[in-house]
Amino acid sequence: xxxRILNRLAYSILVILGISAITFLLVYxxxxxxxxxxxxxxxxxxxxxxxxxxxxDRPIFVQYFDxxxxxxxxxxxxxxxxxxxxxxxxxxxxxxxxxxIVTALVLASLIGIVVGVVAAVYRGSAFDRFVIAxxxxxxxxxxxxxxxxLILIFSATLRLLPTSGFRGPEYLVLPAVALAVFQVxxxxxxxxxxxxxxxxxxxxxxxxxxxxxxxxxxxxHALRNAALPIIxxxxxxxxxxxGGAIVTETVFGWPGISALALSAIQSRDMAVVQAFxxxxxxxxxxxxxxxxxxxxxxxxxxxxxxx
Amino acid sequence: xxxxxxxxxxxxxTTTTTAIVTARRRIGWRxxxxxxxxxxxxxxxxxxxxxxxxxxxxxxxxxxxLPPFWQPGGSIAHILGTDDLxxxxxxxxxxxxxxxxxVGAIAVVCxxxxxxxxxxxxxYYAxxxxxxxxxxxxxxxxxxxxxxxxxxxxxLGPSLANVxxxxxxxxxxxxxxxxxxxxxxxxxxxxxxxxxxxxASHLWIMFRHVLPNIMPTIIVFASLDFGMMMLTxxxxxxxxxxxxxxxxxxxxxxxxxxxxxxxxxxxxTLPGAALVVTVALVNIxxxxxxxxxxxxxxxxxxx
Numbered sequence: 052x053x054x055r056i057l058n059r060l061a062y063s064i065l066v067i068l069g070i071s072a073i074t075f076l077l078v079y080x081x082x083x084x085x086x087x088x089x090x091x092x093x094x095x096x097x098x099x100x101x102x103x104x105x106x107x108d109r110p111i112f113v114q115y116f117d118x119x120x121x122x123x124x125x126x127x128x129x130x131x132x133x134x135x136x137x138x139x140x141x142x143x144x145x146x147x148x149x150x151x152i153v154t155a156l157v158l159a160s161l162i163g164i165v166v167g168v169v170a171a172v173y174r175g176s177a178f179d180r181f182v183i184a185x186x187x188x189x190x191x192x193x194x195x196x197x198x199x200x201l202i203l204i205f206s207a208t209l210r211l212l213p214t215s216g217f218r219g220p221e222y223l224v225l226p227a228v229a230l231a232v233f234q235v236x237x238x239x240x241x242x243x244x245x246x247x248x249x250x251x252x253x254x255x256x257x258x259x260x261x262x263x264x265x266x267x268x269x270x271x272h273a274l275r276n277a278a279l280p281i282i283x284x285x286x287x288x289x290x291x292x293x294g295g296a297i298v299t300e301t302v303f304g305w306p307g308i309s310a311l312a313l314s315a316i317q318s319r320d321m322a323v324v325q326a327f328x329x330x331x332x333x334x335x336x337x338x339x340x341x342x343x344x345x346x347x348x349x350x351x352x353x354x355x356x357x358x
Numbered sequence: 359x360x361x362x363x364x365x366x367x368x369x370x371x372t373t374t375t376t377a378i379v380t381a382r383r384r385i386g387w388r389x390x391x392x393x394x395x396x397x398x399x400x401x402x403x404x405x406x407x408x409x410x411x412x413x414x415x416x417x418x419x420x421x422x423x424l425p426p427f428w429q430p431g432g433s434i435a436h437i438l439g440t441d442d443l444x445x446x447x448x449x450x451x452x453x454x455x456x457x458x459x460x461v462g463a464i465a466v467v468c469x470x471x472x473x474x475x476x477x478x479x480x481x482y483y484a485x486x487x488x489x490x491x492x493x494x495x496x497x498x499x500x501x502x503x504x505x506x507x508x509x510x511x512x513x514l515g516p517s518l519a520n521v522x523x524x525x526x527x528x529x530x531x532x533x534x535x536x537x538x539x540x541x542x543x544x545x546x547x548x549x550x551x552x553x554x555x556x557x558a559s560h561l562w563i564m565f566r567h568v569l570p571n572i573m574p575t576i577i578v579f580a581s582l583d584f585g586m587m588m589l590t591x592x593x594x595x596x597x598x599x600x601x602x603x604x605x606x607x608x609x610x611x612x613x614x615x616x617x618x619x620x621x622x623x624x625x626x627t628l629p630g631a632a633l634v635v636t637v638a639l640v641n642i643x644x645x646x647x648x649x650x651x652x653x654x655x656x657x658x659x660x661x
Contacts, residue, residue: 187638316512
């Protein structure tokens with residue numbers, strides 16, 4: 052068990068190193084960084100001076116390790132537009148993005164579990180077929196369109212909820228719903244199929260034969276076992292949620308990390324873009340590591356098996 | 359609908375061929391209706407210059423912000439209304455479909471070709487090659503594709519070509535993983551060993567024996583991926599990272615109309631609705647294909 056966790060930890064560090072290399076290389080993808088800083092009408096001598104002053108004339112591996120060394124210490128460069136450290140900017144906006152993502156995740160899992168369990172218990176019923184068809188439809192909905200339609204209905208027409216910004220809990224409702232809807236389709240499908248698998252298993256049949264009530268079978272036996280795949284899916288869907296959050300934040304003017312990253316693109320403020328990519332990547336890796344450890348704790352087959 | 363033979367998750371290479379034969383016998387309306395509608399959309403997209411009543415960027419400031427014809431103030435001259443520059447919404451939706459469909463198709467082909475090639479090589483040859491590509495894939499999968507897209511487009515600048523590049527870079531992993539796991543199974547089949555003994559080269563075995571076996575799985579995955587690509591293109595254009603105005607794209611039109619949602623709902627919502635309908639049709643078709651070609655991929659029918 053400990054061995055497994057250590058293995059996963061080492062592996063996660065490798066993945067984070069890989070992400071850091073991609074992040075670092077983004078600057079070179081943008082072109083010669085010295086030219087980018089100097090501006091287009093700089094003389095070759097000026098460019099050369101900037102290149103040497105910033106160390107861009109060193110071998111790329113040396114530059115990477117230098118960058119990495121600073122990154123580990125929390126220095127991802129300075130946003131040349133605002134003059135503030137890039138990491139500080141991103142971390143400052145991160146809590147609002149996380150609030151949005153976690154709310155959407157909770158919403159999507161709750162609805163997904165209820166819908167999936169009911170569909171699995173009444174397998175083959177009209178409701179079950181509706182859930183399958185609905186999940187296909189829900190996954191055809193672009194988040195930006197859903198957001199706009201929600202604004203049209205609940206803000207512009209019914210005037211129930213605010214359209215954009217974040218000045219109180221009511222501002223969270225529409226963005227969280229817009230972000231959650233896509234995931235509801237995924238969650239209800241996974242819950243449904245893993246519930247069906249467990250409901251068909253021998254131990255549930257035994258419990259039924261021993262006279263356990265339907266409710267105790269569904270909630271006491273089946274859902275507990277079906278919970279494991281659900282936890283894994285949360286980890287797999289986290290990346291999708293971050294992607295969806297970028298769109299959602301833009302639709303609803305949500306003051307999260309996406310607004311920072313998108314305006315950094317306009318001004319080619321690469322340090323902020325790098326900080327954005329690295330922070331999201333590291334968060335996804337760490338969350339998956341945690342989920343893996345939790346999974347191992349929860350699943351006796353792994354917990355006992357690895358002794 | 360589940361009267362198809364339920365196939366075990368077996369490694370028998372013949373199951374997929376059986377499935378194809380069965381599929382030929384039962385092509386029902388569930389397959390024909392969405393396919394026909396989709397063909398209609400593709401035709402409308404190709405013939406947009408003929409069908410569309412106006413030029414895509416023709417401005418008519420005298421008829422700005424006209425609502426669709428069924429609303430008071432709307433006119434039959436602009437069936438789906440006009441935007442704030444007096445451009446015809448229907449015309450722009452028709453032209454916008456060209457972006458969504460072509461970017462989606464090109465992106466899927468790029469991802470598929472690159473991913474399948476890498477997957478075949480990495481699956482066929484165990485050892486450092488497989489480890490390298492699979493670890494590279496892990497790194498990429500940790501980065502959400504929209505986040506990676508923002509990073510790359512920030513570096514390269516927003517354009518249609520870069521969107522396709524980003525989608526291809528972000529997606530080969532999914533195909534490669536699918537292919538690797540299948541290749542590992544197929545490679546252990548006795549007929550592959552026999553082919554090898556009979557003197558077949560590795561390349562011959564890969565393309566003559568292994569690839570045909572995994573093709574149904576890949577086709578099904580690609581058809582579902584196509585819808586996903588159209589959604590991603592829409593999102594990127596909505597964020598201003600894809601097609602640049604004034605060229606019409608569904609995502610870009612939604613972004614332009616977003617600020618006017620309170621007064622002119624049709625500008626932002628109708629292009630998005632076109633995307634919803636198209637992607638839904640693609641997904642329905644993909645699900646049908648999966649049922650026919652590759653029931654093993656089905657997560658909903660695991661009973």
